[in-house]
Amino acid sequence: MDTLVSIRVFCQVTELKSFVAAADRLNMSPAMASKHVMQLEQRLSTRLLNRTSRRVGLTEAGQVYFDQVRPMLDQLDEAEAVVSRATVIPRGTLKVSAPVWFANPLFAGMLAAYRARHPDVVLDLDLSGRLVNLVEEGFDLALRVSAAPGDGLIARPLPPILMQLVAAPSYLAAAGRPKAVTDLNGHAMLKYALYPLRSVIVPTPDGEVAISFNEVLISGNETLLHHAAVAGMGMAVLPRWLMADDLAAGRLETVLPEAMTIRAPLLAVYPSRKYLSAKVRTFIDFIAADPLMKQASEGPAAAIDAISAGTGKGRKAGA
Structure with missing residues (x-):
């Protein structure tokens, strides 16, 4: 079996939490999808997935392996697209951190519109309000109300809040x-x-x-x-x-x-400019260009452009 195909099957099963759904997405039978994952586990001499009659979940080793190979697949897809001058189709799970108050109808509408345009992307949103570590916790992106992105992070300004x-x-x-x-x-x-x-x-x-x-x-x-x-x-x-x-x-x-x-100021913050995946790039571009986002940033002409002295200038609101 092709190891690269097996890795793709494993990642798809992990993201969809189903052999049947993954097989359908990859145009193969569930039995073949299962064989690919078994072949990968035999190659690595470790179990990657825990399977029950109701659910599929990652083992500890499976989580480590998934965190390593998923970005590599994204990079491979982009490299092939650059060489062939083809359009990269955003796919996979996009893990995003944002402030608590992003749980509102306007932002939910943006998410729905993005998914309608990019149906192969699964959105995983953390709105806990805590300041997450993007690299250690496996986040692709954070939306932060802040004047600075943080050490070692890349930031793209979005329409202000x-x-x-x-x-x-x-x-x-x-x-x-x-x-x-x-x-x-x-x-x-x-x-x-x-x-x-x-x-x-x-x-x-x-x-x-x-x-x-x-x-x-x-x-x-x-x-x-x-x-x-x-x-x-x-x-x-x-x-x-x-x-x-x-x-x-x-x-x-x-x-x-x-x-x-x-x-x-609202920033889209991510760990590295290098090999920025299609799912991250298209999500940032979509949010930045969304007319509702721009409308929400319009206010009185005298609006203060930064939080004044004594009101927490430069703080990070959640994410």
Whole structure:
């Protein structure tokens, strides 16, 4: 048997978690797919897959082998395409890390549109909000709200993310609607844990103004802060993506949008520029060009282009 074919079968079975599905994708019988994996295990003198009547899973050795050979197959496909001047078809599992608040209808729509264009790519999204190690944890890509990608990583700028100060009408009715930046002093703040928002320096046409908030809730989960803001607990600085529906429905209001809108940098971060796989390249290109992405980055002309002094400039939001 052709060892390279056997490796492709093994990777396909691993990604689809099914011999039947892998065989169908590779236009062979399930029995032949099983023979290819058995031949590979005999060659390596180790079991790569645990098989039961209901599921297929990697052994420890299988995980190590898969992590090594999957990128090599991607590189081989790209090399063959370059030589033959053919179009590389993105395929395989694309493992992406992103902030918690990317779990929203706008981003889900982008994922659906990408999959419709590239049906051979399986999207594996981690939205835990933690700062992952791309290399050690096997991530292909991370989307990070940050001014810098991190040591040894490559970054491509994407359309920035608009973040705005918002509050529920019920809170503003009780606490008062600020008419100027100085009116923000003492207002209840639902604080994102990585933003030191108790004291904020806000640039205005008349110079910088220092504002002090009253922190009433601190969390590293933007979704919780979002729900607390809708409940009228206080003000919060949130990504516009996360609260677009609430703004449209009147459950939230922007507070001083001309002064308190932040245009935060969004980066697509990956481990190496060399041998960038088709699935990574096409995903980044797709997100960068998506009209909804560009629309979401448009805001007031006075939007702050970086998080001002005292509000966590350069931090990495999740991922």
